[in-house]
Amino acid sequence: MPWTKILIEKQEPFFDEHPDTNVRKLTVPESIRETLDQALAIDKRVFVMGQGVDDPAGMFGMTLDLHKKYGNKRVFDTPLSENALTGIATGAAITGMKPIYLHNRPDFLLLAMDQIVNHASKLSYIFGGNLKIPLVIIAVIGRGWGSGAQHSQSLHGLFMHVPGLRLVMPSTAYDAKGLLVASILDGNPVMFIEHRWLFKHKSYVPEELYAIPFGKGLVRRKGKDVTIVGVSYMVIEALRAAEELEKDGYEVEVIDVRTLRPLDEEIILDSVKKTGHLIITDTDWKTCGATSEIASIVAEKGVGYLKSPVKRISWPDIPVPTSYVLEEVFYPNKNDIIGAVKEILNK
Amino acid sequence: MKGITKNKLIELYVLMSRIRLVELKIEELYPQDEMKTPIHLCIGQEAIAAGVCANLSKDDYVFSTHRGHGHYIAKGGSLKAMIAELYGREMGCSKGRGGSMHLIDTSKGFMGCSSIVGGNIPIATGAALSFILNDQNKVSVVFFGDAASEEGVFYESMNFAALKKLPVVYVCENNFYSVYSHQSARQVNEHICMRPKAFDIPSYCVDGRNVVEVYLKSRKAIEDARGGKGPVFLECKVYRWRAHSGPGDPLKDSYRKLDELEEWMKKDPVKDFEEYLIKKGIINDKKAREIKEEINKDILEAFEFAKSSPLPDKTELMRYLFG
Numbered sequence A: 001m002p003w004t005k006i007l008i009e010k011q012e013p014f015f016d017e018h019p020d021t022n023v024r025k026l027t028v029p030e031s032i033r034e035t036l037d038q039a040l041a042i043d044k045r046v047f048v049m050g051q052g053v054d055d056p057a058g059m060f061g062m063t064l065d066l067h068k069k070y071g072n073k074r075v076f077d078t079p080l081s082e083n084a085l086t087g088i089a090t091g092a093a094i095t096g097m098k099p100i101y102l103h104n105r106p107d108f109l110l111l112a113m114d115q116i117v118n119h120a121s122k123l124s125y126i127f128g129g130n131l132k133i134p135l136v137i138i139a140v141i142g143r144g145w146g147s148g149a150q151h152s153q154s155l156h157g158l159f160m161h162v163p164g165l166r167l168v169m170p171s172t173a174y175d176a177k178g179l180l181v182a183s184i185l186d187g188n189p190v191m192f193i194e195h196r197w198l199f200k201h202k203s204y205v206p207e208e209l210y211a212i213p214f215g216k217g218l219v220r221r222k223g224k225d226v227t228i229v230g231v232s233y234m235v236i237e238a239l240r241a242a243e244e245l246e247k248d249g250y251e252v253e254v255i256d257v258r259t260l261r262p263l264d265e266e267i268i269l270d271s272v273k274k275t276g277h278l279i280i281t282d283t284d285w286k287t288c289g290a291t292s293e294i295a296s297i298v299a300e301k302g303v304g305y306l307k308s309p310v311k312r313i314s315w316p317d318i319p320v321p322t323s324y325v326l327e328e329v330f331y332p333n334k335n336d337i338i339g340a341v342k343e344i345l346n347k
Numbered sequence B: 001m002k003g004i005t006k007n008k009l010i011e012l013y014v015l016m017s018r019i020r021l022v023e024l025k026i027e028e029l030y031p032q033d034e035m036k037t038p039i040h041l042c043i044g045q046e047a048i049a050a051g052v053c054a055n056l057s058k059d060d061y062v063f064s065t066h067r068g069h070g071h072y073i074a075k076g077g078s079l080k081a082m083i084a085e086l087y088g089r090e091m092g093c094s095k096g097r098g099g100s101m102h103l104i105d106t107s108k109g110f111m112g113c114s115s116i117v118g119g120n121i122p123i124a125t126g127a128a129l130s131f132i133l134n135d136q137n138k139v140s141v142v143f144f145g146d147a148a149s150e151e152g153v154f155y156e157s158m159n160f161a162a163l164k165k166l167p168v169v170y171v172c173e174n175n176f177y178s179v180y181s182h183q184s185a186r187q188v189n190e191h192i193c194m195r196p197k198a199f200d201i202p203s204y205c206v207d208g209r210n211v212v213e214v215y216l217k218s219r220k221a222i223e224d225a226r227g228g229k230g231p232v233f234l235e236c237k238v239y240r241w242r243a244h245s246g247p248g249d250p251l252k253d254s255y256r257k258l259d260e261l262e263e264w265m266k267k268d269p270v271k272d273f274e275e276y277l278i279k280k281g282i283i284n285d286k287k288a289r290e291i292k293e294e295i296n297k298d299i300l301e302a303f304e305f306a307k308s309s310p311l312p313d314k315t316e317l318m319r320y321l322f323g
Helices: A028-042 A066-070 A082-094 A106-120 A156-160 A173-186 A233-247 A265-275 A290-305 A324-330 A334-345 B006-032 B046-053 B069-074 B079-086 B120-133 B146-150 B152-164 B192-199 B211-229 B258-265 B269-279 B285-308
Strands: A025-027 A046-050 A098-103 A136-141 A166-168 A190-195 A202-204 A218-221 A226-230 A252-256 A259-261 A278-285 A311-315 B061-064 B110-113 B140-145 B168-174 B203-207 B232-237
Touching: A025 A028, A025 A173, A028 A046, A028 A066, A028 A098, A028 A173, A046 A082, A082 A098, A082 A106, A082 B120, A082 B152, A098 A106, A106 A136, A106 A156, A106 A190, A106 B120, A136 A173, A156 A166, A156 A190, A156 A259, A156 A278, A156 A290, A166 A173, A173 A190, A173 A202, A218 A233, A218 A265, A226 A233, A226 A265, A226 A334, A233 A252, A233 A278, A233 A334, A252 A265, A265 A278, A265 A290, A278 A290, A278 A334, A290 A311, A311 A334, B006 B046, B006 B069, B006 B079, B006 B211, B006 B269, B006 B285, B046 B069, B046 B140, B046 B168, B046 B211, B046 B232, B046 B269, B061 B069, B061 B120, B069 B079, B069 B110, B079 B285, B110 B120, B120 B140, B120 B152, B120 B168, B140 B146, B146 B152, B146 B168, B146 B192, B152 B192, B168 B192, B168 B211, B192 B203, B192 B232, B203 B211, B211 B232, B211 B269, B269 B285
Parallel strands: A046 A098, A098 A136, A136 A190, A166 A190, A226 A252, A226 A278, A278 A311, B061 B110, B061 B140, B140 B168, B168 B232, B203 B232
Antiparallel strands: A025 A202, A166 A259, A218 A252
């Protein structure tokens, strides 16, 4: 397959403010659309499905007009039956196809939990490796504008709990492309969860296909005073906090996990070893979520490095509220991170 | 007999006998407690697996349920690998990671069992989607029980299959019981074959104890699905002779009456068919005996193979999580 020519990304692209202003910059949806377009073009096994993938909005632009280029056999709208459609994608995947199933929001994935958790994630194991499931499920966290409890959830903590799933959380357009390529190539069920608040960001995205290996986090900003591990959109808030903190003389290290399953434990432990302080920030609930898991890993493997207790900045354990004043207090932001850093370092 | 060759009749007899004799042997040896996996015997339901699978090639796909031994055998799955799986061995068809409820033999197009009721209905439908996308002239068949028709994926999958005209055949084995619960306690209309009509899916109801009837109806269903006419539905009325799981008294806990069981058992799909073939002169007593002896030889070999083959290596606990 032409996929063999894919470059494996080794460079460390800097956030989204690429120093060279002449390079091509794309938004996340543009980056995803280009990747899907290229994947459809070079691999007949790839097909794209989901509610509204061929409508005029084209999944926030991620699938815009792809059906016109590849036909409605390979890019098709689906009934809303999320559970069956996940099983249908799985059934196509076991025959060697590479389905990519898009959802507007993770909230709807709850309707597909039987097929994701009981089937897709388990078939390789329970059949002793006789089946492979090259399935990619994409969903976009729909934070904000009063979207409320059933249209703003993140839910990756649930998926992180399940063995047999890859869990990918890109924070830039560059990563979105490289990680989507890796997801298509991986050959296992991948939950690819994006964040709508990242959709206006632009970053450098090469035209050619490249893959970012799973389980490789990235130091987005180097610093010696405190480590902030961020997931998805919270990486951006952490970087904003770090910029402000720099003015006060604090050197903050910001790590983007990029994938939660597998998780790059080494990059986190190395950083904590250096700084002695850890803040973890996530776009999901606190209890039994990514922040708890990362804190546990550091407790198990690096507790001796810590000079202060771990701090977690994530959602309070309540449904997402609607009124904008409540949203304001519900969602953590750079100020919460700045406060936490100062609290730790000024002790 | 009209529309069916002598050889095919013998093939059906061999398939059904094989399923019956394997199940009886499992039932006999299960109390030894060496097969440490829940078993769901399909004794009394053999005609459906045999009648449907006798119409398929090895390139066609079959998907099954927790009660899947018969489907696996009828599709040609390796008996040795199946029994080894029941004994939790590395040489089992799923390397000892699946057990009785997760049999598979992809080399024969038997694509696995799910122990979630209805769980394989969409997966089989998705395989059929792939056949269409790749212009392959294959058919996907999924077996499931009456209770699967209470699940959302049953309707969701039929809707999608009808919409895309997918080559999938839905075979419902209505044995009237979900564990202890009778169909009448769970469903308003006992004729499950009525429901696909809401999706304009051709649907038939057959006597699931009559292998010839199952064979002929499923032949048409499979031909139509393969010919691009879209999904077809088959309800086979049958009866669960044994308990929901394990060997033992089928009347335990008095959830059903002896009269009911005896009434259904009056017609034995395997024995009646054997008598029919002998009466018609298609086989004689001697031939029937030879067929069964041959099968029993295979069964003994399979059990010996299973018991003597290695257990999984404990250091390989994590293996196969990802493909």
